[in-house]
Amino acid sequence: MRRRRNHNKRPYKRTFNKNRDYQDPIYSQWRKDVKARDKYRCQWPGCLSDKKLQVHHIKMWAHNPGLRFVLANGITLCSRCHKSVKGKERDFESFFLKLLEWQMLDKIKEYNEKRRDL
Numbered sequence: 001m002r003r004r005r006n007h008n009k010r011p012y013k014r015t016f017n018k019n020r021d022y023q024d025p026i027y028s029q030w031r032k033d034v035k036a037r038d039k040y041r042c043q044w045p046g047c048l049s050d051k052k053l054q055v056h057h058i059k060m061w062a063h064n065p066g067l068r069f070v071l072a073n074g075i076t077l078c079s080r081c082h083k084s085v086k087g088k089e090r091d092f093e094s095f096f097l098k099l100l101e102w103q104m105l106d107k108i109k110e111y112n113e114k115r116r117d118l
């Protein structure tokens with residue numbers, strides 16, 4: 001096991017973005033899929049903006065390589081709401097997971113209502 005260097009004074013952000021390739025087709029497809037699922041709206045309660053949309057990793061990119069391109073690990077936020085989460089990602093994990101759970105329950109309700117009308 002490699003020992004973590006604690007004398008590394010480089011800012012966290014640089015390491016964080018170092019290996020992220022926004023042009024990677026898998027990454028851009030993941031972002032498209034999350035936005036489509038969220039109907040191209042910021043998912044922050046009460047915001048619902050459709051401008052400057054970004055996709056947030058609920059479980060952080062840097063710490064969860066296996067979840068980087070998992071649909072359920074992404075949520076659409078506008079750049080303003082996304083900024084308010086920066087640096088506090090861990091605190092927001094369960095909040096965003098709850099939002100997705102509600103979103104799913106809404107979809108089930110919608111589906112059942114449609115079926116009832118058939």
Ligand SMILES: [Zn+2]
Pocket residue numbers: 042043044047048049077078079080081082
């Ligand atoms: Zn927003």
